[in-house]
Amino acid sequence: MIIMKDIIRDGHPTLRKVAEEVAMPPSEEDKKILKSLLEYVINSQDEEIAQKYGLRPGIGLAAPQINVSKRMIAVHVEDEKGKLYSYALFNPKIVSHSVEKSYLKNGEGCLSVDEPHPGLVPRYARVTVKGYNMNGEEVKIRLKGLPAIAFQHEIDHLNGILFYDRIDQKNPFGPIEDGIAIEF
Structure with a gap:
């Protein structure tokens, strides 16, 4: 089990x-790593388990965050x-996206970034993602x-990008054109 x-x-x-x-079909080792990423995220959202194991709550995790430089989220x-x-x-992979943008109203956080980086992170409002599940079957979401x-x-993590790289440093809370504010 992955712990904090x-x-x-950062x-x-x-x-x-x-x-x-990741080579397809995935190796048993790669499947194990991928499964542990999902287990961490699920466990981190369970208050009792998170407290017991000192997990910080998260909604996503990428393999590079556990020092495995492979394309897994x-x-x-x-x-x-x-x-x-x-x-x-x-x-x-993001195979298509909207022109329209969205952003988290209170900004983003990251399990690998301890210090706060206030500001709005512009993202695409809608995306289509293709990837491969645990069995190596293609999935489109x-x-x-x-x-x-x-x-x-999470896909940014696979490309060496952290959320605060996307914040406008000159105007961190400036309006995001055609942006939809998302509550979280």
Whole structure:
């Protein structure tokens, strides 16, 4: 089981690397890593388990955050209607996106970033993501709202990008053109 001390922090070189593709079909080792990413996110949202193991709550985790520079992410989040998006993916890619933007009203956070970085993070309002599930089968997911933001945040990790890289440094709370504010 992944615990907080397994998650590397901002400043670690792995967080700034472009992660490598995972060979398909996935190895047993890669499947184990991917499964552990999803388990962490699910467990971190359970108050009792999170407290017992000292887990910081999260809605997503990428392999580079545990110092594994491979293209793997896990997301476990509900949309505004309560629909659960629980995915563990190898080699996820955004294959299409809206022109329209969205952002989290209170800004984003990250399990690898301890210090606050206030500001709005512009994201695409809608994305279509393709990747491979635990069995190596291709999956295509259409997302909007919070799930879309979570997937974009995690895919950024695979490209060595941290959320605060996207904040306008000159005007961190400046308006995001055509942006939809998302509550979280």
